[in-house]
Amino acid sequence: MSQNIPNDWDDFELFKSSEHSSGVALYESYKSLKNHFSHLPKKELVARGWISSENDIASLTDLFRDIHADQTGTLFRRSDSANLSLSSIWLSKVKSYAKAKIATGSISDFKGLSKDELKVLAQLSPDTNIIVELPNILAKKGIAMIYCRSLPGMKVDGAALKLSSGHPVIGISLRYSRLDYFWFTLIHELSHISLHLDILENPILDDLDTDAESEIEISANRLAKQTFVDRSVWRNCEPKYNKSIDAITKFSESIGIHRSIVAGMLRRESGNYASYSSIVNEYDVREIIFNGN
Known part of the structure; x- marks a missing residue:
């Protein structure tokens, strides 16, 4: 040496x-x-x-x-790269917090996560207060969910991995505090657990601002979107033609998800990120979770 x-x-x-x-x-x-x-x-x-x-x-x-x-x-x-260093220490903290949770016995054994279970979770989204309870809900399914705030300059929204105990872990960075971004990040990471558990010994870190290129990311995106709304329903839904907030609200209620998610999907699809700002900025997720801390 x-x-x-x-x-x-x-x-x-x-x-x-x-x-x-x-x-x-x-x-x-x-x-x-x-x-x-x-x-x-x-x-x-x-x-x-x-x-x-x-x-x-x-x-x-x-x-x-x-x-x-x-x-x-x-x-x-x-x-x-500086971003890699930020991501590395953030991921290390997510893993440390998850292991501490598992050591307390508060995380059940993991027995799989079906597409139907993903849809049930997505349909909790209309209740904004459920965000605080989601770690407990997922703990009962054997998944450690960790809220760990993004470091300044870090380009990671979420992570999915599997510990040696067999427990899946998802980390949510809350880089953006919009409700639609939170829910898409959550369901995207859970989609990795549902689809890709066998490869999660190597963690997946996601920057959802970038377009998916790998088949793993494309399939997780596809499942996340399908979880919120069936493709056949989305293809011809009224908000695609009637751009009013009322149309978004009615459609969201009909499929059982929060209207900010529908607004976010429309913004992403159109590339017009100035649209529906009043909906997507209606709630501050960091404020809900950390109560201003």
Whole structure:
């Protein structure tokens, strides 16, 4: 191992006894951690209590573990971008919070998630207060749902993964606080669990501002849209021709979802993101969840 090892390497002594890791591999993981740390907004992490000071790399033990476990480099070491560093520490926190929840016994065993169950969840959307209860509702289905606010500049809306315990986890970043964006992110991540559970040992992180290109993302988008409204119904629904808010409201009530979701789908499809602003900005999801905190 290199002789020029920094003093704070000693804070990660617990990894040196691993039977499966050479000292060189551990040190390479540590260098990757240092690189990520250099890109992170230290003041923000201190304010959140994620680190104790702007020099406190030792509090990032969970991120160090994740970097070292990421042998393929598909997530934690594939580039030096600032967004990747933000995404990496955010995902590490999501996993840490999920493991803590599971350790309390509050998450049931996971037995699958059907398309019918997805539709039932989507039809909870008219009650805006249900957002606070969703983690408990999903816990009964064996899914750990974590609200973990986006870091400034981070381009991730949600994540889906599976822990070694077999429990699926979804992380919601609340990068945007619109109700339509929240519900589409939620159902998109749950669609990954329904469709792609067998590959979620490698986490999926989603930036829903970008167009889906991989078959995995296309299929999750397709299922999410179908969950909200059947394609045959959507194809000729009245709001496509009658642009009034009243038409959106009546159609939404007829299919059992919140009208902001229909408005959001129309905005996305038309590319006119100035339309229906009064509907999609009617509620502040972060305010609902964190009560202004």
